[in-house]
Amino acid sequence: MFSKAFSAAVNGIDGIIVSVEADVSDGLPIFDLVGYLGSEVREARERVRISLKNSGFQLPAKRITINLSPADLRKEGTAFDLPIAIAILTAFGYIPQENLDKTLFVGEMSLNGEINKVNGVLPIVYTAYKLGFERCVVPVGNIKEGAVVQGIDVYGIKNLQEAVRFLNNETILEPYFIHTEDLSFTREDADNLDFSDVTGQELAKRAIEIAVSGMHNILMVGPPGAGKTMLAKRIPTIMPELTFEESLEISKIYSVSGLLNNNCSLIQKRPFRSPHHTITAAALAGGGRTPMPGEISLAHLGVLFLDEFPEFNRNTIEILRQPLEESEVTIARLYGTYKYPADFMLVTAMNPCSCGYYPDRNKCNCSINQVKRYIGKISRPLLDRIDICIEALQVNYKDLENHKLSETSESIRKRVMSAREIQLERYRDEIFYFNSQLTPKTINQYCKLGKKEKGLLEKAFTRMNLSARAYHRILKVSRTIADLDGSEDIKEKHLSEAICYRSLDKKYWED
Template identity: 70%
Template sequence: MFNKTFSAAVHGINGFLVQVEADISDGLPEFLMVGYLASEVKEAKERVRISLKNSGFKLPVKRITINLSPADVKKEGTAFDLPIAVAILVTLGFIPEENIRDTLIIGELSLNGEINKVNGVLPIVKMALGQGFSRCIVPLDNAKEGAVISDIDVIGVKSLEEVVRYLNNESIIEPEYVDVEKLFQHYDEETDIDFSDIHGQVAAKRAVEIAVSGMHNILFIGTPGAGKTMLAKRIPTIMPELTLEESMEISKVYSVFGLLNNDQSLILKRPFRSPHHTISLTALTGGGRKARPGEISLANGGVLFLDELPEFNKNTLEILRQPLEDKDVTITRLNGSFRYPANFMLVAAMNPCNCGYYPDRNRCSCSVNQVQRYLGKISQPLLDRIDICIETLQINYKELEQNIINESSREIRKRVMKARMIQLERYQEEEIHFNSELTPKMIQKYCNLGASEKRLLEKAFHHLNLSARAYHRILKVARTIADLEDSLDIKASHLNEAICYRSIDKKYWSM
């Protein structure tokens, strides 16, 4: 007796189809599982066998063989328990074969027959729709997550017994429904933090507005308590709201990581990830024994904030160089390569020295060698990938006490959105969305300079000893500043401001 069901697993952040074949024949009683299986999949035979027994189904004293195909791709996770159990029940005649056609099944079984939630349901359901399946049977706790994919029925179940009754048409389970448009309409992004909380720091707030408008990377450098972290935490409040497409892409990463739940079927706000400086290289970029996304992928579409930047392990920081350029990260293992998105905005903050008060020699107790050694933890290639470097100065008592109504995040976001719309319209024929993504060829096309602007940039190039990458990044930032002022051309004032954001790092790293 032979039969099969369909299940799926996750590779990177995308689902792939797995065929679960079951054969029950005469011979020595045995339960075999084959198909390049990880240890947790091999253990499924015990979970399935006992779950079937406790659900009232007696396995015959025969040879049971389960094959998970394709056999050349390693199967990981616990989502194969339920499809294996269903394949066995179909083979034994407890469920009609025609009742599982066009059905994809995933779920982990408890020993008492209950079905537990699994990771990666969102990309699996999306893959199932693309493969032509009409319905997916998933754990009840994953039902809302899967139901954000329209045009396919997502059936949430809580026990093996319930699945059998449903597949035998003995009970009716209505497909889960999530009104995605309503989710976005009713989502209120008001938070307890706002740019109006920040007193002073006019230059820093201006730099943040430019950085968000063009999705440029930014570094804050200044004394302790000047407001670097406050500024960083408020950056998401001025970023544009997520589109459905962006939300789906971000939610797929969170689904694979297991960070979605039945109360949160989609990620509706831009991520803000702030890992501690003790984070390992693997936790930051992704990978591990069982490959999964890292912090840079969890920050996709949002902000990756690295506070106390020099305190991070230097090798960990250097690994960021490639994702910052390519906007994704590829993890290669013996059993395959995994690609994770990494299109984030890097925001970093640091003190200028160990004590935090350089170059104020009245307060700084560090020697020149100590300052150089501290700043030397940040390499020039990494600095070149940071478009804007801004100094946060210590604010005075009057600025704190003045009863001034500061500009709110909502007001700043309006200007950011206007600049973003200009970029979307300009690049509608290109494969990019922001000025920060401009390639050298695109820079020649969209960042034309007049004769006086060229002379200004040439003078800055030689005076600041800029690299070619820094040169291109100045032009990208200048393009964003021009967009904020609704200027078709990049003018000298735009270039001057962009050059200033590159000159502050020279103040510290060229001592």
């Protein structure tokens, strides 16, 4: 007898529907699994067989063949246990085939018949909804995660017996619903971080405001204790709140990574990821035998903060070059190619030398060669991809003693939001949203300069020996400064400020 149930595999952060076909026939009592399977899926044979026995289902000695289709797609993980068990029970007549119509199953099975939670339920349920499925049966531990998707019924199941009774209409279960209007995207910072806590550093605050307004990458250079890390940690407080669509996109990444729990079914704050400088290339970009998202994908639509930038392994940070240009990371493996989104704002902080006090020769004992060797860990191609370079100067005693609360994050965020609204309106017919995403072609359209501005940029390009990439990034930053100023045109003062944010790298990285 033949039966079919539906499940899904995860590729990147997207779900792919998998048909679980079961055939029961006469012959030697063998349990075969086919369909390009990973080791976890092949082991499902024993888990499912013992789980069926311990759940009270007595199966005749038959030849059982399970096929997971499409056969050219590698199946990994333990989420296929439940659909395999359901397909087998349907083939033996325990469940009518018509009761499986437009239903998708996901879940790992224990030997006693209990159904355990799995990773990636959110993108799987979202894919099922897009493809017209009417209901999803998931582990009760994933119920809140799956219910985030509107327009499809999501049922949480504790064990195999409950699943069979539900499918036979012997047990009435109510689908779990989460109303999007009940989700809170308000700013609730447990650490009460605010830009008013930072003494001085007005130039750095201004640069950060520009960077956030246009989603530009920023580098802060300064001595230890100047407040670079303090500033970076407060960047999320001036970023716009997440929309539901953005939250869903981020949550899919965290679901695949297994970082969602039943009490946090939807990421409601912009990510702020700050990996240690000992991080490996695979952990930063993603990868592994079964590829998983790395830190740059976990920072999607948020901030990736790399403190002590030169202390990172050079080969590790060079990986950032491609994601910074394409806003995604591609991981190729023997079994397939995986793509993860990586549209993040890169924020980096570093000391100007190994001791941290160059060019103050009263404190710095580093030789010129030592300084060059230290900052030379950051390559020029990578530096070219950073739009804004700013110096965080040492705070003096009087500023600390007479500390007055400076501008709050709330007031800065209002200006950021105004600039963002201008960009959203300007790019309403484009496939991008922020100035940092402008391409060379669209730069010519949206960053037009007058005669004086062209002359100023030509002088800067020649004297500073800028690259074409740096030239384009100056135009993008000047466009953001003009938006903050409420100006439709880029003027000399906007262009001059943007050029200043490229002069610091010449100070430290000059030949």
